[in-house]
Amino acid sequence: MRILFAVLIFTVASFWSSFGGTVEVDLIPLQTQGIAGEPHLSGDPDGRVFMSWVERSKTDSETEAALRWSELVDSAWTPAQTIAKGADWFVNWADVPSVTAAGSGHMMAHWLQRVGENRYAYGVRYAVSNDEGASWSAPAWLHQDLSPTEHGFVSVVPVPTGYLATWLDGNGYASGTNEMAMHARSIAWDGSLGEESAVDTRTCDCCPTTMTSLEDGTVMAFYRDRSEGEVRDIYASRFENKTWSEPVPVHNDGWMLQACPVNGPAAHSSDETVAVAWFTAAGGSPAVHVAFSGDQGLTFEAPIQIDSGRPTGRVALRMLSDSEVAVMWIESAGSEEAGLMLKIINRAGKTLHTVKVADTSSARSSGYPRLEKFGDSLIAAWTVPGEPSTLQTAQVSW
Numbered sequence: 103m104r105i106l107f108a109v110l111i112f113t114v115a116s117f118w119s120s121f122g123g124t125v126e127v128d129l130i131p132l133q134t135q136g137i138a139g140e141p142h143l144s145g146d147p148d149g150r151v152f153m154s155w156v157e158r159s160k161t162d163s164e165t166e167a168a169l170r171w172s173e174l175v176d177s178a179w180t181p182a183q184t185i186a187k188g189a190d191w192f193v194n195w196a197d198v199p200s201v202t203a204a205g206s207g208h209m210m211a212h213w214l215q216r217v218g219e220n221r222y223a224y225g226v227r228y229a230v231s232n233d234e235g236a237s238w239s240a241p242a243w244l245h246q247d248l249s250p251t252e253h254g255f256v257s258v259v260p261v262p263t264g265y266l267a268t269w270l271d272g273n274g275y276a277s278g279t280n281e282m283a284m285h286a287r288s289i290a291w292d293g294s295l296g297e298e299s300a301v302d303t304r305t306c307d308c309c310p311t312t313m314t315s316l317e318d319g320t321v322m323a324f325y326r327d328r329s330e331g332e333v334r335d336i337y338a339s340r341f342e343n344k345t346w347s348e349p350v351p352v353h354n355d356g357w358m359l360q361a362c363p364v365n366g367p368a369a370h371s372s373d374e375t376v377a378v379a380w381f382t383a384a385g386g387s388p389a390v391h392v393a394f395s396g397d398q399g400l401t402f403e404a405p406i407q408i409d410s411g412r413p414t415g416r417v418a419l420r421m422l423s424d425s426e427v428a429v430m431w432i433e434s435a436g437s438e439e440a441g442l443m444l445k446i447i448n449r450a451g452k453t454l455h456t457v458k459v460a461d462t463s464s465a466r467s468s469g470y471p472r473l474e475k476f477g478d479s480l481i482a483a484w485t486v487p488g489e490p491s492t493l494q495t496a497q498v499s500w
Contacts, residue, residue, distance in 0.1 A: 125444075125455050125457040125499070125500045126498070126499050127457060127459050127460070127482075127497075128497045128498075128499070130177060130481075130496060130497055131178075131179070132153075132172070132179050132493055132494070132495050133179075133181075133182065134155070134182070134493055135159070136157050136158050136159040136160075136490065137159070138155055138158075138485075138492050138493045139155065139156060139193075139195070139469055139485045139493065140155055140193065140198040140199060140485070141198070141469070141470075141471075141472050141485060141493055141495075142154045142155070142198055142199065142201065142472055142483075143472040143473065143474035143481060144200065144202050144203045144474065145474045145475055145476075146203035146204060146205045147204070147205040147260075148205055149476070150173060150174075151173070151474050151481055152171060152172070152173050152174075152203045152209075153172050153173075153179065153201075153472075153481075153483060153495065154169060154170065154171040154185075154200055154201035155170055155171075155493055156168065156169060156198070156213075157170055164189040165189065166187055166188065166189045167187060167188060167191040167193050168184050168186070169185045169187070169199050169211060169213045170182045170183065170184055171185060171201045171235065177497055179495070183235060185201070185213075185229065185235070186213060186227070186238070188215060190215055190216045191213060191214060191215055191216070192214040192215065192216055192224035193214070194214070195466045195467065195469045195470070195485075196255075196308065196310055196364050196366075196466070196469070196470060197214060197254040197308070197310070198469075199211065199212055199214065200212055200256065200258060202259070202260065202265060203260075204260035204265065205260070207231075207233050207234040208230070208232055208260070209232075209234065209235050210228060210229070210230050210231075210258055210264075210289060211228065211229050211230075211231075211238065212226055212227065212244065212256050212267070213226075213228075214227070214254055215227045217248050217249070217250055217253075218249075218251075219250070222272075223250035223251060224252065224253065224254065225243055225248060225254075226243065226244040226245060226253050226254060226269055227242065227244070228241070228242060228243075228244050228267075228293075229241050229242070230264075230265075230289065230291065230293040232291060232292075239293040242295075244267060244269065244289075244295075245269065247271060247272075247273040247276070249273055250276070252272040252275075252307070252308070253269060253271055253272055254270060255269060255270045255310050255311050255366070256268070256269045256311075257269075257312050257323065258313070259313045259314065259315050259321055260315070261288065261315070261321065262319070263288065263290055263291070264288060264289050264290040264291045265288065266288050266313070266321055267286065267287060267289060268285065268286040268301060268313060268323050268325075269284070269285055269286075269311075270282050270305060270311065270325075271283050271284070271285040274303075281303065281305075281328075282304070282307045282308075282328070283300055283302060283304065283305060284302045284311065284323070285298055285299065285300055285301065286298070286300075286301050286341070286346065287299065299346065300346075301325075301339050301346045302325070302327065302339065302349050304327070304328050304330075305325055305326065305327055305328055306325070306326035306327065306328045306334050306363075307328075307362045308364050309326035309363065309366040310364075310365075310367075311323065311366055311367075312325075312367055312369045313369070314369045314371045316371050316374075316376065316398050317371070317373055318398065320340055320341065320342040321341040321342075322338055322339070322340050322371075323339050324336060324337070324352065324378055324380075325337060325366065325367070326362075326363075326365075326366055326367070327349065327351070331358065332358050332359060332360055333356060333357060334359050334362075335351050335353065335355045335356070335357055335382070336351065336355075336367045336378065337349040337350060337351055337352065338399065340399065352367075352378050352380070352393055352405075353402065353405050355382045356384050357382045357384035359383075363381070363383070363415075364466075365415040366380075367379065367380040367417065368417045368419035368429075369419065370421045370427070371398075371399075371421065372421040372422075372423060373424040374396060374397065374398050374424070375395065375396055375421065375424040375425070375449070376395040376402075377392060377393070377394050377419060377421050378392070378393050378395075378402070378419070379392045379408075379417040379418075379419040379429045379431070380417060381415025381417060381431070388409070388412065388413050388415070389409055389413065390409040390413045390417060390429070391405035391408070392406045392408055392419070392427060392447065393405040393406070394449045396449075403449075406447065406451040408431075408445050408453075409431065409443075410433050410443065412433060412434045412435065413431055413433050413434065414431070414432040414434045414440060414464040415431060415432065416431060417430065417431045418430040418470070418471050418472055420473050420474060420480065422446065422475070425448050425449045426447070426448050426449075426454065427446070427447060427449075428444060428445070428446045428480055429444070429445055429446075429447070430443065430444045430445075430482060432464055432471065440462050440464040440468070441459075441460070441461060441462065442458065442459040442460045442461075442462045442471055442482070442484055443457075443458055444456070444457050444458075444480075444482070444498060445457075446500075457498065459471075459482050459484075459498065460484065460494065460496070462484060462487075463487050465487060467485070468484070468486075468487050469485035471483065471484040476497065478499070479497050479498060479499040480498040480499075481497055481498075482495065482496050482497075482498055483495045
């Protein structure tokens with residue numbers, strides 16, 4: 103194996119914003135080995151930023167995968183550490199593992215492990231740490247069902263007693279309904295599991311999901327629904343008083359599709375404001391939309407279109423204040439050429455800054471980009487396709 107992407111930090115782009123200032127994109131070196139991809143970023147309550155990813159090494163007989171993580175300290179990544187590894191993992195460009203940091207040394211990790219011979223027969227394994235990742239609990243299954251069907255697209259948020267997780271559960275394909283569902287359950291600090299419940303019993307099969315915690319402790323889950331008429335719009339459900347609310351659409355796009363677009367939403371909150379970004383191709387017109395809510399997600403304002411006309415989607419989003427949001431997505435310039443775009447807008451829909459973070463590809467091998475706040479700046483992470491693929495991270499400031 104060889105060390106990849108060990109370069110000095112340097113400025114790769116500087117663009118004039120609409121306010122006349124500049125946006126700087128400074129690459130941050132990340133040392134990886136073998137085939138690297140599937141990045142995930144997490145911020146804790148103290149403003150620390152953690153990154154996880156998958157590294158794979160291929161031998162003559164098998165491919166071993168490892169979940170690795172690092173913390174950003176003084177704009178540099180600490181030496182990577184391994185949480186778990188195995189030769190029977192399911193590794194996918196859109197359904198990625200994660201590390202969620204909850205502060206005070208608490209962390210939760212999840213990854214995907216096969217539960218059968220079928221291509222999409224896999225389940226969710228998890229482990230917790232209460233000593234800042236120095237040690238981890240024994241891996242366990244997150245869900246009750248272990249049928250040889252798909253279980254993944256996990257979202258995790260910290261809650262006062264530990265964590266709350268949602269995932270797409272394929273038990274319906276084993277029981278004969280042939281429908282994907284979204285399930286949820288709590289995980290205590292010690293790793294013990296709460297009762298499993300259904301958030302929605304009919305969802306899109308393979309679109310990434312997201313969750314955000316509100317100021318009053320309510321948690322909101324966002325995902326792509328699937329109606330009886332095959333409309334696949336973004337829906338939301340609230341978890342409060344230990345109960346999930348009846349799911350409602352963020353906006354009625356009316357995107358009718360006979361297959362899963364593998365394009366999920368991104369959401370974040372600040373004070374009483376919630377922002378959601380998503381991709382849609384309703385009416386044959388691809389678009390990236392952002393919608394704000396000023397009443398803690400009870401209702402959402404009309405969506406704002408932010409793309410440049412040819413979006414691939416795969417959105418990431420972070421609120422910068424209760425009135426400004428940063429959104430990142432892939433914009434296609436052709437069949438395989440694309441740009442990783444980042445735009446900061448306010449609630450009125452005014453563009454404050456726009457920058458092309460990097461050249462990328464609209465192919466699946468470019469994966470899902472990630473975004474996290476880091477002080478007064480943003481950290482972006484993405485996969486660079488190639489033989490082998492590598493990871494790239496950058497600090498975006500303005």
